[in-house]
Amino acid sequence: MGTNNRLLxxxxxxxxxxxxxxxxxxxxxxxxxxxxxxxxxxxxxxxxRRSFLLWLFLGYLPFLISAVVLSVKRIPSYSSLKAxxxxxxxxxxxxxxxxxVDLGFWQGSLGPLNAPVLRWRAGKAAAVFxxxxxxxxxSFVVPQRYMKIASARPLNIGMDVKELGEQIETLKxxxxxxxxxxxxxxxxxxxxxxxxxGYDPVKTWEAIDHIQQNVKQEAEKAAMDxxxxxxxxxxxxxLAEGLYEGGSEIKSDVYSEAVSELSAMxxxxxxxxxxxxxxxxxxxxSACEKCELSSExxxxxxxxxxxxxxxxSADLAKLCEAGLxxxxxxxxxxxxxxxxxxxxxxxxxxxANSMCIGDALSMCCGCPGRGGVxxxxxxxxxxxxxxxxEEGAKFKEQVLPAGSLAALKESMTIGxxxxxxxxxxGLAPVSGxxxxxxxxxxxxxxxxTILPRHKGxxxxxxxxx
Amino acid sequence: xxxxxxxxxxxxxEQLKTAAGLAKRMLEQLDNILLGRPQLHQMVLVGILSxxxxxxxxxxxxxxxxxxxxxxxxxxLEFKRVQFTPDLMPGDILGTHILxxxxxxxRQMYFQPGPVFTNILLADEINRASxxxxxxxxxxxxxxxxxxxxxxxxxxxxxxxxASQNPIELEGTYPLxxxxxxxxLFKLNVAAADVDVMDSIISTRRRGEPPMPNWSIGxxxxxxxxxxxxxxxxPKPVSRYISRLVAATVPKTAEATEMVNNYISYGASPRAAxxxxxxxxGCALIASRPTVGFEDVRAVTTAVLNHRIxxxxxxxxxxxxxxxxxxxxxxxxxxxxxxxxxxxxITERMNE
Numbered sequence: 044m045g046t047n048n049r050l051l052x053x054x055x056x057x058x059x060x061x062x063x064x065x066x067x068x069x070x071x072x073x074x075x076x077x078x079x080x081x082x083x084x085x086x087x088x089x090x091x092r093r094s095f096l097l098w099l100f101l102g103y104l105p106f107l108i109s110a111v112v113l114s115v116k117r118i119p120s121y122s123s124l125k126a127x128x129x130x131x132x133x134x135x136x137x138x139x140x141x142x143x144v145d146l147g148f149w150q151g152s153l154g155p156l157n158a159p160v161l162r163w164r165a166g167k168a169a170a171v172f173x174x175x176x177x178x179x180x181x182s183f184v185v186p187q188r189y190m191k192i193a194s195a196r197p198l199n200i201g202m203d204v205k206e207l208g209e210q211i212e213t214l215k216x217x218x219x220x221x222x223x224x225x226x227x228x229x230x231x232x233x234x235x236x237x238x239x240x241g242y243d244p245v246k247t248w249e250a251i252d253h254i255q256q257n258v259k260q261e262a263e264k265a266a267m268d269x270x271x272x273x274x275x276x277x278x279x280x281x282l283a284e285g286l287y288e289g290g291s292e293i294k295s296d297v298y299s300e301a302v303s304e305l306s307a308m309x310x311x312x313x314x315x316x317x318x319x320x321x322x323x324x325x326x327x328x329s330a331c332e333k334c335e336l337s338s339e340x341x342x343x344x345x346x347x348x349x350x351x352x353x354x355x356s357a358d359l360a361k362l363c364e365a366g367l368x369x370x371x372x373x374x375x376x377x378x379x380x381x382x383x384x385x386x387x388x389x390x391x392x393x394x395a396n397s398m399c400i401g402d403a404l405s406m407c408c409g410c411p412g413r414g415g416v417x418x419x420x421x422x423x424x425x426x427x428x429x430x431x432x433e434e435g436a437k438f439k440e441q442v443l444p445a446g447s448l449a450a451l452k453e454s455m456t457i458g459x460x461x462x463x464x465x466x467x468x469g470l471a472p473v474s475g476x477x478x479x480x481x482x483x484x485x486x487x488x489x490x491x492t493i494l495p496r497h498k499g500x501x502x503x504x505x506x507x508x
Numbered sequence: 509x510x511x512x513x514x515x516x517x518x519x520x521x522e523q524l525k526t527a528a529g530l531a532k533r534m535l536e537q538l539d540n541i542l543l544g545r546p547q548l549h550q551m552v553l554v555g556i557l558s559x560x561x562x563x564x565x566x567x568x569x570x571x572x573x574x575x576x577x578x579x580x581x582x583x584x585l586e587f588k589r590v591q592f593t594p595d596l597m598p599g600d601i602l603g604t605h606i607l608x609x610x611x612x613x614x615r616q617m618y619f620q621p622g623p624v625f626t627n628i629l630l631a632d633e634i635n636r637a638s639x640x641x642x643x644x645x646x647x648x649x650x651x652x653x654x655x656x657x658x659x660x661x662x663x664x665x666x667x668x669x670x671a672s673q674n675p676i677e678l679e680g681t682y683p684l685x686x687x688x689x690x691x692x693l694f695k696l697n698v699a700a701a702d703v704d705v706m707d708s709i710i711s712t713r714r715r716g717e718p719p720m721p722n723w724s725i726g727x728x729x730x731x732x733x734x735x736x737x738x739x740x741x742x743p744k745p746v747s748r749y750i751s752r753l754v755a756a757t758v759p760k761t762a763e764a765t766e767m768v769n770n771y772i773s774y775g776a777s778p779r780a781a782x783x784x785x786x787x788x789x790g791c792a793l794i795a796s797r798p799t800v801g802f803e804d805v806r807a808v809t810t811a812v813l814n815h816r817i818x819x820x821x822x823x824x825x826x827x828x829x830x831x832x833x834x835x836x837x838x839x840x841x842x843x844x845x846x847x848x849x850x851x852x853x854i855t856e857r858m859n860e
Binding site: 148 | 749799846847856
């Protein structure tokens with residue numbers, strides 16, 4: 044009986060193994076097809092890296108556990124397997140009865156049992172499983188470049204966003220835009236970065252361009268303000284320094300007019316620039332108000348204005364460095380920052396050469412041709428010492444465009460007469476253009492009406508023949 | 509003492525040997541007296557051992573009545589024959605009360621027992637009697653008693669009804685009702701004898717008369733047989749198989765086959781399961797086995813079920829009979845209940 048029990052256990056174990064293997068292959072097939080599809084979608088649709096996709100293989104665990112659990116549930120009971128062995132070995136129910144009653148003498152009549160053979164027709168299942176495994180391998184191994192849809196995915200705008208972010212930060216630091224405005228721009232940039240898609244890049248680029256345009260507009264406005272202020276500061280600083288340098292050499296009326304002009308200019312600057320106001324001491328401000336600036340105060344004022352001008356120049360340089368302003372603006376700023384102090388002093392000492400203070404400043408400070416309604420002349424400064432002689436002056440020869448020649452080259456023959464044109468007496472003189480009389484098509488000779496003043500020459504030509 | 513449903517031990521070999529010897533000897537006698545039908549004889553013996561009633565169906569002249577007569581002689585039991593006719597009345601079978609005058613001149617109703625009061629009743633051509641008369645046997649066959657005018661009388665032990673019917677003559681016949689059919693343990697077809705058998709009959713028997721049995725079983729020995737029958741062990745897997753088999757004959761049940769669903773109107777009753785279990789025990793006894801095996805069940809299933817399942821009209825149109833449906837059921841139903849997937853099969857180990 045012990046041998047038969049061992050046989051029964053072995054046989055049951057074989058059935059269990061076969062059932063587990065069978066269900067495992069089925070579940071593995073399903074898992075492999077699902078995994079293959081997921082890998083394909085992930086790689087084609089989202090260009091997910093393969094190293095990350097390896098985690099998907101963990102999804103096999105539930106399938107494995109389910110297969111084992113379901114198979115174990117289906118393993119036949121000992122009693123049914125005993126019934127099977129009883130039937131196959133023709134025991135006539137004796138083996139089955141052994142489970143319920145004591146067989147006594149009959150125990151010995153049960154000979155050694157033979158376990159039947161288990162067969163599993165696995166051909167179809169194995170073929171489908173192989174296909175599924177191949178599908179997974181192919182979907183995993185195929186290089187990313189063959190995943191065509193993936194090539195059009197995420198739009199790389201990182202560099203642009205970074206550059207724009209730096210520009211916004213510069214504007215924020217220079218207090219050109221408020222912190223709230225800067226935050227708003229940065230939020231928009233973050234959104235763009237997240238939503239940037241290769242399927243529809245136009246929207247993204249348009250949005251970036253829009254922000255970029257706004258930022259540049261703010262920067263340009265700031266640059267123009269800086270240029271304007273630099274010019275004003277240069278003029279005021281130059282005048283202050285000229286007055287300081289000239290001192291007593293300047294006539295009192297010119298000095299008073301110049302100080303009044305300087306005070307007016309400083310007031311205008313102070314009204315536009317709070318920073319400048321903070322940098323001047325109260326006495327100096329008071330003196331400016333009263334138009335009573337001492338020599339020492341003129342020096343202080345000139346230094347303060349120069350310092351502020353340098354700050355503006357440095358700010359503009361920062362904008363240029365951040366790509367927010369043109370270099371020509373920086374150069375213009377440098378030009379506007381120059382002032383011929385000696386020239387101005389000479390003007391002031393010589394009673395301004397009968398010029399008003401504003402004109403003198405326009406000549407000595409900044410670049411010419413940048414006048415406006417409230418400051419100097421709009422034309423360029425024209426200064427000369429003595430008139431030039433016309434003798435021996437040679438003008439450079441210049442070839443003018445050959446308009447008539449080009450017109451001839453572009454002309455085309457539209458007809459040739461085979462016989463001499465007839466001269467009709469009493470023909471009315473031509474009015475309007477000659478081509479107006481031409482007839483189009485029909486193979487007729489082109490007729491040209493000869494003006495009366497040419498008739499004699501034409502007549503003579505034919506007579507010679 | 510009530511018979512135990514289940515046994516604590518299997519039969520002792522010597523007990524089984526005696527009973528199996530008697531059964532085999534009876535079978536030998538039958539085979540010797542009636543030539544050429546060993547399988548039929550075995551089934552009849554199984555029916556007798558199971559104390560069941562048997563319906564023999566066959567054309568006239570195939571030896572139905574002879575078989576029953578020999579059985580009566582062989583078992584040394586009282587035997588009566590009733591020829592069923594359309595005008596046969598229940599009283600002609602069960603008996604009747606008649607008015608008689610006793611010695612004192614007093615008139616009294618006396619019961620005159622009918623031919624049913626016997627051990628073996630041959631109901632010849634049972635389908636010729638009217639349903640009323642056929643139904644008279646219902647109580648006798650099931651309860652082994654007869655109730656007349658409120659008085660129930662037991663029939664002698666043992667009591668067997670061995671009925672015969674002719675399947676080809678339909679005119680003037682009354683097919684047995686389902687309730688009546690269900691009371692027969694077996695319905696056995698008695699086929700015509702083949703050439704060799706007929707040659708033997710003609711050449712060895714004068715006028716075809718079967719010889720008298722040279723041995724008969726006594727009442728005590730018959731009691732031993734019945735006692736041993738009750739001790740044949742029915743293992744649980746086998747009883748489960750019988751139950752599944754009978755349940756599967758009912759359409760639209762879990763294990764009903766496509767053929768059952770298509771061709772059967774009504775399946776077999778639990779009485780069929782009891783009959784199979786009993787008959788399988790008889791088979792095991794004849795095979796000298798103390799336990800019932802699946803092969804015993806398969807051997808008796810057709811005989812037990814063929815008259816208990818009711819085919820529908822579609823089956824008749826398609827020419828399907830109950831034997832085809834039962835064969836299909838036996839081949840489709842896995843006896844062991846192992847229930848492996850369809851692509852996994854268990855085959856015999858090839859002998860080297």
